[in-house]
Amino acid sequence: MNAGLEKCPFCACEMRLISFGSRQVLSPTEAHDQMCILASEKDFEVAGGEDFGDALREAWNWRAGHPNLAQEVAEREQRIAALERRLQGDAKIMHDLLVGNQAAWIEWQRGAGAEAAMTWVQNSLMGVGVPDEGAPWATEPQAWWDANKAEPFPTCFCGRPSNWLSRGRGFCGEAHMREAEAKEAAEAAGKTGLPLFDGTSPDTEGGACD
Numbered sequence: 001m002n003a004g005l006e007k008c009p010f011c012a013c014e015m016r017l018i019s020f021g022s023r024q025v026l027s028p029t030e031a032h033d034q035m036c037i038l039a040s041e042k043d044f045e046v047a048g049g050e051d052f053g054d055a056l057r058e059a060w061n062w063r064a065g066h067p068n069l070a071q072e073v074a075e076r077e078q079r080i081a082a083l084e085r086r087l088q089g090d091a092k093i094m095h096d097l098l099v100g101n102q103a104a105w106i107e108w109q110r111g112a113g114a115e116a117a118m119t120w121v122q123n124s125l126m127g128v129g130v131p132d133e134g135a136p137w138a139t140e141p142q143a144w145w146d147a148n149k150a151e152p153f154p155t156c157f158c159g160r161p162s163n164w165l166s167r168g169r170g171f172c173g174e175a176h177m178r179e180a181e182a183k184e185a186a187e188a189a190g191k192t193g194l195p196l197f198d199g200t201s202p203d204t205e206g207g208a209c210d
């Protein structure tokens with residue numbers, strides 16, 4: 001009857017679960033220790049069949065497995081508060097980046113022109129730095145963006161970063177997407193061995209794509 005029941009989390013006495021048909025009673029096998037905070041409590045009882053007994057066992061075991069529940073909750077609250085502070089900080093960074101871009105746009109359209117507007121952009125890079133000239137794709141704006149954005153598409157079969165997405169595969173441009181589609185159509189029609197896309201290029205960017 002007491003199979004699978006945790007001991008009392010406060011005095012470590014053995015517990016048991018007894019089914020009286022329509023009543024399920026959880027109580028100490030003997031008794032709680034005199035000093036146990038459950039010593040003066042009545043037995044835990046639910047009205048219902050044995051599946052209610054299973055639920056009672058589960059609830060008891062969960063609580064018995066968390067003897068420092070108040071401390072656990074306090075730690076989680078601290079963690080949540082820290083995450084909230086972090087979130088607010090990130091939101092401010094994002095906000096200021098966008099306002100900086102607006103200032104750059106104002107400079108471009110209503111101020112000293114495009115060259116001066118770029119100073120706003122350059123200033124926004126003080127924290128992260130400008131791309132190192134030797135870094136991959138550092139001389140191609142589109143490829144730089146494709147390779148370094150937060151969630152890059154899967155790499156094109158030619159090895160370049162992608163900005164086209166088609167049925168879970170990435171392509172560096174429309175030409176390579178059409179090429180892959182043509183090969184797929186040909187294969188569906190029973191032609192194989194086309195000297196085109198071999199479909200084996202590794203996803204070097206590790207891009208998430210769904």
Ligand SMILES: [Zn+2]
Pocket residue numbers: 008009010011012013032033036037038039
């Ligand atoms: Zn106890």
Ligand SMILES: [Zn+2]
Pocket residue numbers: 156157158159160171172173176
């Ligand atoms: Zn390509």
